[in-house]
Amino acid sequence: MNRFLIVGGGAAGMMASICAAMQGMEVHVFEQNEKLGKKLFITGKGRCNFTNACATEELFESFLTNPRFLYSAVYGFTNYDVIDFFENLGVKTKMERGGRMFPQSDHSSDIILAMERRMKELGVKVHLKSKVKRLIFDDNEDTKSVKGLELENGSLIQGEKVLIATGGISYPSTGASGDGYRMAKDAGHTVTDLMPSLVPMVTAEEYIPRMQGLSLKNVTLSVYDGKKCVFEEFGEMMFTHFGITGPLVLSASGKVGKLLKKKYLTARIDLKPALTKEQLDARLLREFEGAKNKQFKNVVDGMFPSKLLPVMLEVGGVSPQKKVNEITREERAVFIDKVKAFPMTITGLRGFQEAIITKGGVQIKEIDPKTMESKKVHGLYFAGEVMDLDALTGGYNLQIAWSTAHAAACAAGQKA
Numbered sequence: 001m002n003r004f005l006i007v008g009g010g011a012a013g014m015m016a017s018i019c020a021a022m023q024g025m026e027v028h029v030f031e032q033n034e035k036l037g038k039k040l041f042i043t044g045k046g047r048c049n050f051t052n053a054c055a056t057e058e059l060f061e062s063f064l065t066n067p068r069f070l071y072s073a074v075y076g077f078t079n080y081d082v083i084d085f086f087e088n089l090g091v092k093t094k095m096e097r098g099g100r101m102f103p104q105s106d107h108s109s110d111i112i113l114a115m116e117r118r119m120k121e122l123g124v125k126v127h128l129k130s131k132v133k134r135l136i137f138d139d140n141e142d143t144k145s146v147k148g149l150e151l152e153n154g155s156l157i158q159g160e161k162v163l164i165a166t167g168g169i170s171y172p173s174t175g176a177s178g179d180g181y182r183m184a185k186d187a188g189h190t191v192t193d194l195m196p197s198l199v200p201m202v203t204a205e206e207y208i209p210r211m212q213g214l215s216l217k218n219v220t221l222s223v224y225d226g227k228k229c230v231f232e233e234f235g236e237m238m239f240t241h242f243g244i245t246g247p248l249v250l251s252a253s254g255k256v257g258k259l260l261k262k263k264y265l266t267a268r269i270d271l272k273p274a275l276t277k278e279q280l281d282a283r284l285l286r287e288f289e290g291a292k293n294k295q296f297k298n299v300v301d302g303m304f305p306s307k308l309l310p311v312m313l314e315v316g317g318v319s320p321q322k323k324v325n326e327i328t329r330e331e332r333a334v335f336i337d338k339v340k341a342f343p344m345t346i347t348g349l350r351g352f353q354e355a356i357i358t359k360g361g362v363q364i365k366e367i368d369p370k371t372m373e374s375k376k377v378h379g380l381y382f383a384g385e386v387m388d389l390d391a392l393t394g395g396y397n398l399q400i401a402w403s404t405a406h407a408a409a410c411a412a413g414q415k416a
Contacts, residue, residue: 003028006162007132008384009029010040011398013029017029018118019405025413026125027122028157031130032131032177032179036112037108039171041112042174043356044100049102051082051083052399059079065359065388070369072369072370072407073407077402086111091104092104092105131151134183135148135187136149144188147160149162164183164386166179168361168386169181170197170358171355181362189362195349195359196358197357198355199253199355200250201252201346201350203344203347207315210307214238218236219273222269223255224268230255234273268341271339271342272339277340281332294324296327299324312338312339316339317331359390370407381412382404383407384401387404
C-alpha cells in the first residue's frame with residue numbers, strides 16, 4: 001500500500017504532504033481543526049517569518065537544541081530551497097532585518113493558500129475536524145510496525161507509513177494539545193521534559209510593572225547565572241505588568257529557560273550601550289554645568305523616557321532632590337553603574353499560552369536523522385516541533401519544520 005498518513009495539518013504536515021504526493025504517494029492529512037495551518041497563520045505576528053536568508057551553515061548557530069541532528073535534513077532542503085519552493089508556488093517574498101524572510105504581502109495566508117493549492121493539485125486528501133485517537137501497530141516478535149490509525153469517531157484508516165507532525169503544546173488556542181507526544185509514548189518513544197520557550201519572562205522587582213508598556217530600543221540585555229553571563233544581546237525589549245517581553249527577551253528565554261526551573265537569574269540592561277562609563281560621566285558633568293543649583297531629578301530628565309525616569313531616580317543611588325553642585329564623584333559613579341547595568345531578577349517564564357514554541361519533545365536519539373523514521377517502529381516518522389528540537393526567533397523554527405518534513409516525506413516515498 002503506497003499510502004502516507006499525516007497526523008497534523010500545520011507547517012510540517014502540509015510540507016510533507018506536498019513532498020510525498022510529488023513522489024506519487026497517496027497522501028492523507030488528518031487535522032483536528034476546521035482549517036489547515038492555524039498556528040502558521042499567527043506566526044510572525046500574522047506575517048509569517050517563514051525562514052531566514054543567512055548562509056545555510058549559519059542556521060545551526062540559531063538552532064538551540066540538538067543542532068547536529070539537523071545537518072542531513074537541513075542540507076537536504078535548505079533555507080534557499082524553501083525560498084525557491086514558495087517563489088515557485090507564486091508567493092513573492094522579501095527579506096527584512098537579520099535575514100528574516102516574509103511574504104511580500106505581509107500576509108501569512110499567502111503561504112498557507114499557496115500550499116493548499118499545491119496540495120489540491122497533487123490530489124492530497126485533507127480530512128478536517130478529524131482528531132486521531134491512536135496509532136495502530138503490528139507487533140511481531142522481532143519488529144514493531146505501524147499499520148494505520150484510528151480516529152475519534154471510530155474510523156480505522158490503514159496505512160503502513162504514518163507521520164506525526166502535531167507540533168508542540170504552545171498556543172493551545174490553535175488546537176495544540178500534546179497528542180503527538182502521547183502517540184509517541186504509545187509507540188515506545190521517550191518524550192523529554194516540555195517547557196515553554198521563546199516566551200516572556202517574569203521579574204521580581206515591584207518597579208518593573210510601573211513601566212508597563214515602555215519599549216526600549218538599542219539596549220543590551222545580559223542574563224547571569226551567578227557571576228557567569230549566560231545570555232547577552234543587543235536589540236529591543238519591553239516592560240509589562242508581570243516582567244519583560246520583546247525580541248531580546250524571547251531569545252533569552254530560549255537560551256536560559258532550563259536554568260529557571262532550578263533557580264532565579266539576575267539580569268542587567270545597558271540603557272546606553274553606545275557610551276562608555278567615562279563618556280556618560282562627561283555627559284552628566286556637561287548637564288550639571290549650566291544647572292548647578294537645580295535638583296538632580298530636573299537635570300537628568302532628558303536622559304530617559306518619562307516612565308523610566310522615576311525608577312532610575314529610585315534605583316540610581318542619588319537623592320532626586322539633591323542639588324547637582326552637591327553630588328559627589330562617587331554618587332555619579334553609582335548612578336552611571338545603574339544606567340549601564342539596570343538591575344532585575346528573573347524568577348520564571350510565562351506559560352504555554354504565550355510561548356511561540358515548545359522546548360522538549362520526542363527524544364532524537366530514537367529517530368534516524370537522515371529519514372526522520374522511528375528507530376523503534378517501522379513506518380513511523382516525525383517532523384517539526386513534536387521532536388526535541390527548537391531554535392531562536394527569526395524563521396529558524398519553521399526551517400526545522402520544512403526540512404524535517406521534507407526528509408520524512410522523501411524517505412517514506414523511497415520506501416514505497
